[in-house]
Amino acid sequence: MxxxxxxxxxxxxAADANPxxxxxxxxxxxxxxxxxxxRDNHWDPNYNGIDWQAVHDELxxxxxxxxTRGKARAVLQEMIHRLRQTHFGIIxxxxxxxxxxxxxxxDGEIGLDVRLVGExxxxxxVLKGSSAEAMGIRPGWELLAVDGQEAAxxxxxxxxxxxxxxxxxxVARGEALDATxxxxxxxxxxxxxxxxxxxxxxxxxxxxxxGERTQIGYLPPxxxxxxxxxxxxxxxxxAFNLFANPPYLMQFIEQAIASCLDCRGxxxxxxxxxxxxxxxxxxxxxxxxxxQRSLGTIYTRGDxxxxxxYPRPRTYRGxxxxxxxxxxxxxxxxxxxxxxxxxxxxxxGQRTAGAALPSTMDKLPNGDLFQYAFAGYxxxxxxxxxxxxxxxxVEVQLTREALFQGRDPALEAALEWLGKQK
Amino acid sequence: xxxxxxxxxxxxxxxxxxxxxxxxETLPPAASILDRYIEVTGGKAAWLAIRTxxxxxxxxxxxxxxxxxxTAWRAAPNRSYLLLEAPGLxxxxxxxxxxxxxxxxxxQGPRIKQGGERDGSLLAATLNSDLxxxxxxxxxxxxxxxxxxxxxxxxxxxxxxxxLRQVRFYSKQTGLLVKNVLITKGPMGEITADSYLTDYRRxxxxxxxxxxxxxxxxxxxxxxxxxxxxxxxxxxxxxxVPDDIRxxxxxxxxxxxxx
Numbered sequence: 091m092x093x094x095x096x097x098x099x100x101x102x103x104a105a106d107a108n109p110x111x112x113x114x115x116x117x118x119x120x121x122x123x124x125x126x127x128x129r130d131n132h133w134d135p136n137y138n139g140i141d142w143q144a145v146h147d148e149l150x151x152x153x154x155x156x157x158t159r160g161k162a163r164a165v166l167q168e169m170i171h172r173l174r175q176t177h178f179g180i181i182x183x184x185x186x187x188x189x190x191x192x193x194x195x196x197d198g199e200i201g202l203d204v205r206l207v208g209e210x211x212x213x214x215x216v217l218k219g220s221s222a223e224a225m226g227i228r229p230g231w232e233l234l235a236v237d238g239q240e241a242a243x244x245x246x247x248x249x250x251x252x253x254x255x256x257x258x259x260x261v262a263r264g265e266a267l268d269a270t271x272x273x274x275x276x277x278x279x280x281x282x283x284x285x286x287x288x289x290x291x292x293x294x295x296x297x298x299x300x301g302e303r304t305q306i307g308y309l310p311p312x313x314x315x316x317x318x319x320x321x322x323x324x325x326x327x328x329a330f331n332l333f334a335n336p337p338y339l340m341q342f343i344e345q346a347i348a349s350c351l352d353c354r355g356x357x358x359x360x361x362x363x364x365x366x367x368x369x370x371x372x373x374x375x376x377x378x379x380x381x382q383r384s385l386g387t388i389y390t391r392g393d394x395x396x397x398x399x400y401p402r403p404r405t406y407r408g409x410x411x412x413x414x415x416x417x418x419x420x421x422x423x424x425x426x427x428x429x430x431x432x433x434x435x436x437x438x439g440q441r442t443a444g445a446a447l448p449s450t451m452d453k454l455p456n457g458d459l460f461q462y463a464f465a466g467y468x469x470x471x472x473x474x475x476x477x478x479x480x481x482x483x484v485e486v487q488l489t490r491e492a493l494f495q496g497r498d499p500a501l502e503a504a505l506e507w508l509g510k511q512k
Numbered sequence: 513x514x515x516x517x518x519x520x521x522x523x524x525x526x527x528x529x530x531x532x533x534x535x536x537e538t539l540p541p542a543a544s545i546l547d548r549y550i551e552v553t554g555g556k557a558a559w560l561a562i563r564t565x566x567x568x569x570x571x572x573x574x575x576x577x578x579x580x581x582x583t584a585w586r587a588a589p590n591r592s593y594l595l596l597e598a599p600g601l602x603x604x605x606x607x608x609x610x611x612x613x614x615x616x617x618x619x620q621g622p623r624i625k626q627g628g629e630r631d632g633s634l635l636a637a638t639l640n641s642d643l644x645x646x647x648x649x650x651x652x653x654x655x656x657x658x659x660x661x662x663x664x665x666x667x668x669x670x671x672x673x674x675x676l677r678q679v680r681f682y683s684k685q686t687g688l689l690v691k692n693v694l695i696t697k698g699p700m701g702e703i704t705a706d707s708y709l710t711d712y713r714r715x716x717x718x719x720x721x722x723x724x725x726x727x728x729x730x731x732x733x734x735x736x737x738x739x740x741x742x743x744x745x746x747x748x749x750x751x752x753v754p755d756d757i758r759x760x761x762x763x764x765x766x767x768x769x770x771x
Contacts, residue, residue, distance in 0.1 A: 131730045306600040307577030336602045336618045367601075373620040382699060390729050395700040400623040403759045450731065452575040464730045 114154075117162035119455035121153040124166050124180075124462075127452070128173070133390050133466045138173050145172050159183075159456060170462070174253045176445035176476065177420070177463040185310040185459075196310065197303075198274035198296030199267075203362060204233055205417065206262040207488055211241050213282075214493060221294045227282065230493035234289060235281040236269040256479050259416030260443040263362070274298050304335035308453045312366070314339055318346035325508055326350035326406075327501075329359035333366030333374075333421040340373060347377045347406050355508030356406055357501065358429075359413040361439060365420025368397060368448060375399040375425060378406055378434050385428030388448050388465040397424070399432075409511035410435040411504035414482055418442040424467060427480045431471045436507060437482040439500040444479035542652035542668045545682050546645050552687035554718035559643045562716065563588045564746050568739045571596065573731065582735070591751040592637035607751065608637050614757045622756045624764065629698030631674040648672055657684065660691045661708070688712060688719070703728065716742045 125146050128137070149169050156162040163180050170178040184195050201220020204211050211233040216223045234241055245262060252261050270278050273296065280292050301313030316330040316339055328346055330339060350356065356378075372385055376399050385397040412426045412435045423446045429435035447463035454460050468474055484507070486500040550556055565586045572579045580598040593607040602618025613625040613633045625633055635641055635648055645652065651671035658667050658681060665681035681691035692707045705728045709721035722737040753761075 304600045306598075307573070309576075335600065337600075340602070340618055367619065369617075369619040373617075376621055387701075388729075393701070393703050393729060395703055395729070398699040400620055400699075402621050403756055403763055450576060453577060 112157075113159065113456070114157045116456035117156045117159070117165075118153055120162060120458065120460075121150070121166065121169075123452070123454055124169060124460055127460070127462055128170070128178075131390075131462065131464045132173075133464065135391065138175055140172050145169055159458065162456060163458065166458075166460075171251075171253070175447065175463060176253075176257065176443075177447040177449035177461060179461045180454075181310065181451070181459040181461060183457040183459070195273060196268065196271045197299055198272050198276060199299040200270050200278060200294045200296055201300070202227060202270070204263055204266050205362075205415070205488060206245075206259045207490060209242070209245065210490070211245075211262060211266050212490055212493060214488070217300065220300075221297055225292050225294050227280075227292070227294075228284070229496070230284075230490050232283040232490075233266060233280065234283055236266065237279050239269060241266070254444060254477050256416065256441065256444040256477070260419055260445065263417050264364075270294075270296075271299070272296050301331070302335050302338040304338070307451075308459055309451055310459075316342045318342070318349075320350060320353065321505070323355075323505060323509065324353055325355040325357060325505060326353040327357045327359065329361075331362060332364050333368070333370040333425075336367065336370055336373075340370065343374060343377065348404065351404065351406060353406070353408060355408055355505075355511060356410045357413065357504050357508070358410065358435070359501070360418045360422040360426060361413050361415040361500070362417040363419065363422035364417075365422050365446075368421050368424070371421040371425035371428070372397050372399045375428060375432075375434075376402045376405070378410055378429065379432055380405055380407070383428075383432050384470045385432075386424055386467055386469040388467050390465045397428070399428070409508055411508055412437050413439045413500050413504060414442050414480060415440040415488070415500070416443055416479075418480075419445050420447075423475045423480050424469065427469050427473065427475060430480075430483070431469055431473075436484070436504075437480065438484045438504045438507070439482050439486055440488070441481050441485075442475070442479040444475055444477045446475035539654040539656070540666065542654045542670075543646075545654060545666050545668055545687075546642070546652065548687045549682055549689060550643055552719070553712075554714070556643060558717040559640050562639060562718070562742045564743055565639065566739075566741045566744055566746065567737055569735050569737045571733055571735050573733045585746050585750050586637060586639055587746055587751065588639045590634055590638040592633075593750050606633065607753070608633060609751050609753055610634075610637075612753045612757065612761065613637075614753060616754065616757065622754070622760050624757060624761055625698070627698070628674055628676060629696070631672060632676055632696050632698075635672070635676070645670070649678075655679075663690060665690055689721070711736075715740050718742075 129142055149165055152165045153162060156165055166180045200222045201217035202213050202222040203215040205214045213227060213229050213231045213233060215229060216227055248262060249258060252258055272278060277293050277295050280294060281289055282292065283289050299313045301315040303311055303313055305311040312332055312334040314332050314335040319327045321327050328343065375385060379399050380401055382401060383399045385399060387394050387396050410429065412429055414426050414437055418426065423442045426437055430437055446467050448465040448467065449461055449463040451459050451461045484503050486503045492499050550559060567584045569582045570579055571582055580596055582594065582596045584594040586592045590610045591608060596604040604617040606615050613630045615625060616622040641648060649670040650673055653669050655667045655669050657664055660681045664684045666684060668680045668682060670678045670680065677695045679693040680689055683690050689709055694705045696703050705726050707724050707726040709724050711721060711723040712719045713722050720740060724735045726733055
């Protein structure tokens with residue numbers, strides 16, 4: 091292990107202080123970094139059944155010809171794709187500004203959300219005051235193309251390279267939203283279908299992305315959005331899109347819960363939640379769980395630490411419903427499963443993405459980012475989530491009809507159940 | 513005759529011990545290694561003169577571009593408060609007034625440490641704990657000689673009465689501690705941290721490692737001391753147990769006053 095440390099330090103020093111002279115050399119250094127990091131950190135000494143040395147030997151000749159960043163990315167993606175696990179990826183440098191406060195190419199949005207429903211990418215939400223709303227876009231419309239890229243053939247391609255069918259809804263949504271993003275002030279061309287057999291083309295101007303912007307180290311910026319409502323039926327409704335930016339989000343949630351300790355029920359909406367910091371999941375669970383419990387265990391080659399929930403001084407004791415769907419990922423998944431296993435919540439919606447591995451991100455010598463999982467995960471009840479997802483207690487499908495009607499069937503089911511609880 | 517027999521038995525015992533020791537390359541007893549460390553880092557008198565400590569440091573993971581600021585206050589005998597501030601992540605605090613041992617973070621809120629975790633934190637809070645190792649580690653044994661970064665080091669295993677275990681590696685040549693394997697026990701279970709200590713500098717007559725690289729769960733972070741001050745006056749309020757920790761203690765004791 092010490093050899094690895096020395097190796098990493100050497101690579102980083104080379105990248106920072108004395109970069110290799112050519113793009114090719116930087117790409118080869120990056121190849122070594124990625125391969126060695128997996129070799130030394132993957133929690134499974136059998137690398138999920140892959141001969142990792144053979145992967146190196148097969149792809150090494152290809153990286154030796156990769157004289158551009160694009161060619162190197164393809165080789166590195168191929169290498170880590172062989173593991174067939176989530177939380178391994180190469181992220182282009184341009185997604186993450188070099189300086190704090192610098193602009194990312196993802197900083198602008200048009201203000202909508204989408205889901206894959208059947209074979210269609212449907213608009214599921216349009217933010218108030220957004221460019222999308224100003225252009226008349228409404229929930230239920232189908233997204234057919236973004237800047238000339240047709241959704242249907244793209245989805246076909248997606249199904250070929252995504253490692254698990256469960257991941258398709260999450261990846262499709264991410265790809266569609268990323269395609270609509272760009273620098274604020276730029277324009278994206280959309281082709282949409284408001285109704286069967288009808289198509290419209292719209293040019294929509296991107297504006298500053300909403301949410302509390304945060305950036306940690308070399309990670310791409312995250313935009314955290316949270317919403318809390320005390321519904322007419324006396325139920326608290328909390329939704330947030332990421333487990334990130336704890337200084338903002340934890341205070342937001344603490345205030346929400348403090349204002350709702352007398353609520354007859356509580357809904358935590360994790361649909362579309364992209365995960366984030368695992369410690370936030372246990373921290374949030376602490377507002378709902380009365381005794382010290384575990385949300386599961388992460389296992390490395392050496393240690394197996396528990397994900398401990400420390401009860402807060404004040405906890406919400408009423409019934410809790412958690413909403414999930416195929417775009418609930420990672421920390422959102424083990425939070426949902428943990429709340430279920432501790433008997434603290436009932437889950438409504440659709441099966442989650444099955445992408446729950448603790449991961450981190452390092453900068454490569456060629457400037458791109460390398461995300462890698464360093465541990466496996468098992469719930470307190472011994473269940474794994476990776477590739478399996480978390481099943482809801484009550485399955486509720488999203489339909490285009492419901493979107494047109496402005497209805498939310500999963501929330502309705504949760505409220506119905508909460509209404510029956512004492 | 514009886515006297516001769518006793519002498520013979522003693523001689524035999526001595527001979528057997530000597531043979532065993534020779535076969536194991538005459539490892540020095542742990543006590544001499546631990547006491548030598550005190551001597552080479554400044555001596556007992558210099559360490560005993562330290563009553564308070566304020567450290568300012570950075571904790572960095574260069575490969576991820578993450579850098580955090582740490583300030584740690586300690587006062588004799590075992591009061592401590594540590595504040596870690598990480599941009600985008602919030603704060604982590606750890607403290608004890610010598611009785612209540614607590615932690616609090618932006619992400620996980622307040623908590624009170626108990627059992628082995630409490631013991632470990634109290635040990636870490638104790639000024640001059642290395643000087644008083646006999647109190648904390650009733651079991652200490654030299655296990656062998658290992659190479660650490662090219663240096664031959666004595667491997668010393670230490671056990672507390674509470675079941676905490678440390679494996680320390682002291683340079684044969686300099687007597688300095690160059691590696692420490694700390695096995696902590698707490699609600700998260702047993703976790704091993706491998707630390708490498710370098711960049712020893714003399715402050716107020718004692719040598720302190722200014723750089724500590726620690727590997728936990730496969731991730732390496734580096735702590736670099738930026739300033740270290742001994743015997744500065746510290747406001748006792750720094751070590752006071754915060755109100756929410758007291759509320760939590762009350763709740764855990766069944767005196768919950770919330771809704």
